[in-house]
Amino acid sequence: MEKIALIGSGLVGQAWAIVFARAGHEVALYDASPMTLEQAEVTIASRLNDLTRFKLIDDPDSVLGRISYAIKTSDAVAGARYIQESVPERLEVKREVYKDLDRVVGDDTIIGSSTSGIPASAFTESLACRARCLVAHPINPPSVTPLVELCPAPWTDATAMDYVFELMTRVGQSPIRLKKETPGFVANRLQGALLSMALRLVEDGVCTAEEVDIAIRDGIGRRWSFIGPFETIDLNAPGGIADYIDRYGPLYEEIERSTIAPLDWSPALARRLEAERRERLPADRLSERSEWRDRRLMALAGHNRAADEKIGK
Amino acid sequence: MEKIALIGSGLVGQAWAIVFARAGHEVALYDASPMTLEQAEVTIASRLNDLTRFKLIDDPDSVLGRISYAIKTSDAVAGARYIQESVPERLEVKREVYKDLDRVVGDDTIIGSSTSGIPASAFTESLACRARCLVAHPINPPSVTPLVELCPAPWTDATAMDYVFELMTRVGQSPIRLKKETPGFVANRLQGALLSMALRLVEDGVCTAEEVDIAIRDGIGRRWSFIGPFETIDLNAPGGIADYIDRYGPLYEEIERSTIAPLDWSPALARRLEAERRERLPADRLSERSEWRDRRLMALAGHNRAADEKIGK
Numbered sequence: 001m002e003k004i005a006l007i008g009s010g011l012v013g014q015a016w017a018i019v020f021a022r023a024g025h026e027v028a029l030y031d032a033s034p035m036t037l038e039q040a041e042v043t044i045a046s047r048l049n050d051l052t053r054f055k056l057i058d059d060p061d062s063v064l065g066r067i068s069y070a071i072k073t074s075d076a077v078a079g080a081r082y083i084q085e086s087v088p089e090r091l092e093v094k095r096e097v098y099k100d101l102d103r104v105v106g107d108d109t110i111i112g113s114s115t116s117g118i119p120a121s122a123f124t125e126s127l128a129c130r131a132r133c134l135v136a137h138p139i140n141p142p143s144v145t146p147l148v149e150l151c152p153a154p155w156t157d158a159t160a161m162d163y164v165f166e167l168m169t170r171v172g173q174s175p176i177r178l179k180k181e182t183p184g185f186v187a188n189r190l191q192g193a194l195l196s197m198a199l200r201l202v203e204d205g206v207c208t209a210e211e212v213d214i215a216i217r218d219g220i221g222r223r224w225s226f227i228g229p230f231e232t233i234d235l236n237a238p239g240g241i242a243d244y245i246d247r248y249g250p251l252y253e254e255i256e257r258s259t260i261a262p263l264d265w266s267p268a269l270a271r272r273l274e275a276e277r278r279e280r281l282p283a284d285r286l287s288e289r290s291e292w293r294d295r296r297l298m299a300l301a302g303h304n305r306a307a308d309e310k311i312g313k
Numbered sequence: 314m315e316k317i318a319l320i321g322s323g324l325v326g327q328a329w330a331i332v333f334a335r336a337g338h339e340v341a342l343y344d345a346s347p348m349t350l351e352q353a354e355v356t357i358a359s360r361l362n363d364l365t366r367f368k369l370i371d372d373p374d375s376v377l378g379r380i381s382y383a384i385k386t387s388d389a390v391a392g393a394r395y396i397q398e399s400v401p402e403r404l405e406v407k408r409e410v411y412k413d414l415d416r417v418v419g420d421d422t423i424i425g426s427s428t429s430g431i432p433a434s435a436f437t438e439s440l441a442c443r444a445r446c447l448v449a450h451p452i453n454p455p456s457v458t459p460l461v462e463l464c465p466a467p468w469t470d471a472t473a474m475d476y477v478f479e480l481m482t483r484v485g486q487s488p489i490r491l492k493k494e495t496p497g498f499v500a501n502r503l504q505g506a507l508l509s510m511a512l513r514l515v516e517d518g519v520c521t522a523e524e525v526d527i528a529i530r531d532g533i534g535r536r537w538s539f540i541g542p543f544e545t546i547d548l549n550a551p552g553g554i555a556d557y558i559d560r561y562g563p564l565y566e567e568i569e570r571s572t573i574a575p576l577d578w579s580p581a582l583a584r585r586l587e588a589e590r591r592e593r594l595p596a597d598r599l600s601e602r603s604e605w606r607d608r609r610l611m612a613l614a615g616h617n618r619a620a621d622e623k624i625g626k
Binding site: 195217229241277 | 402430452453458459460462487489490491492493495496497499500501502503504505506507508509510511514517518519520522523524525526527528529530531532533534535536537538539540541542543544546547548549551552553554555558559560561562563564565566567568569571572576577578580582583584586587590591594596599600602603605606608609610612613614616620623624625
């Protein structure tokens with residue numbers, strides 16, 4: 001199995017290390033900050049314990065054994081067929097990192113970026129290796145959430161997309177293949193559309209932010225966690241999705257007409273939401289709650305796996 | 314415990330019968346069609362078996378024993394403190410049914426409508442009992458999905474809203490309380506916003522409908538099934554929701570600017586989606602797949618209950 005290099009060892013890079021190492025790949029982790037790299041070693045070990053507890057990994061030690069830590073970029077990428085870049089989400093940082101990578105990568109090395117918002121065309125245009133660069137955007141943490149959005153720059157080779165799609169499938173992720181660049185890719189465009197509507201409902205005084213969370217969590221979000229929005233409506237009318245659009249299209253058009261004005265994501269709006277959320281969860285408990293969320297995500301991943309087997313996919 | 318009357322015995326009314334009867338209420342079911350009423354008795358029994366198999370009900374026989382079937386509206390509502398109306402989704406049908414109910418209901422009887430798209434103001438204005446009428450919209454089936462959207466007409470008494478909120482909480486549902494009428498209430502406005510964006514992504518050739526389903530199902534939908542969209546972003550930036558909006562607000566505004574044009578839910582669009590879905594699921598397997606979905610929803614409800622206890626809520 002090919003060697004994988006990970007550039008950037010924050011939370012995202014750490015989770016990628018687990019994804020590739022548990023699938024049997026040798027993984028070399030690099031970070032510009034030695035402290036971050038040291039921290040990564042500690043965090044990865046504790047994450048592997050959680051994953052083992054939730055029966056998502058059998059043999060944490062052999063996974064750990066496949067992860068090494070490099071103090072130079074060139075050592076990390078030496079002999080690597082694939083590089084997953086997860087450096088901070090700032091354009092100038094990406095540009096610097098890719099300029100360095102361009103000098104040291106092999107002729108058939110492919111580079112995927114974990115960026116959630118910057119298209120590959122913004123930081124790869126001038127590179128010799130630009131045809132082998134693309135976005136491979138995960139949902140955190142990729143060690144628990146399988147979606148990976150693959151998005152090419154205009155100059156990305158189809159063969160590079162093919163390779164990363166096949167690699168991600170092989171290591172147990174769920175890749176989708178965007179045809180072209182679009183702000184927010186697919187997942188954040190969908191999330192953004194739902195958040196915009198949610199914010200309008202709160203701003204218009206229809207309901208509270210907490211009630212929006214209940215509406216999704218105890219309602220439609222239950223379906224979306226194992227069938228997507230299209231299969232959901234396909235099963236919500238006796239005659240399937242066309243029948244559903246016949247029945248509810250007019251209602252949705254009425255909803256659209258009543259919500260066309262663009263939303264201002266203003267600081268004032270942020271302050272109001274912050275105030276409501278902090279009443280439910282004090283700032284000093286955010287990280288503890290995030291750890292709870294990751295444990296729930298692991299339990300859900302285990303449940304989905306068992307349900308796929310017992311009830312069917 | 315107060316007696317509950319259910320007007321309309323289709324799939325929604327049947328699920329409501331289980332919700333109230335399993336909580337210990339005497340339930341009287343009525344339908345204008347005797348055949349539908351007979352069918353309901355059969356379906357409810359088989360649904361109770363499923364719920365028992367998934368450990369969501371202990372004693373199906375005692376639940377069955379609390380459900381009776383009335384051949385006249387007046388018999389069903391006699392002595393009922395609450396009526397849940399689940400007749401077909403057509404304005405003229407609702408108006409007729411409520412005119413009948415207005416003649417026979419007691420002075421303190423409250424009526425909630427299961428309508429997913431018609432505001433209570435459209436069919437209760439001229440009624441003597443209009444102050445005690447409101448929408449109590451479930452997500453199907455309410456016996457498995459707890460959300461109930463309570464929406465008042467302009468003339469609905471706050472005490473009627475209070476009563477239904479308390480009743481729904483008591484029987485184990487998750488009610489939210491809308492402050493005013495709005496097309497699609499909350500859940501379908503959120504679903505509609507996400508679907509509109511999903512349809513644009515497919516129409517613009519960014520990805521397929523199947524890839525949209527994967528993006529939600531194997532991505533962000535995992536979070537939304539146990540924390541809502543606002544808690545999700547509150548936990549997605551170290552500093553909480555205001556910090557998140559600082560970081561990603563500009564991206565979401567860019568997304569909004571690129572998707573302001575209203576979407577045409579055209580028959581042509583419906584046909585294209587229908588074609589893609591039918592490739593994945595032939596029309597003659599829709600009902601079988603819907604039963605699979607309901608079993609997965611039951612398994613998920615059981616998982617969520619267990620996870621709430623083991624890992625915390």
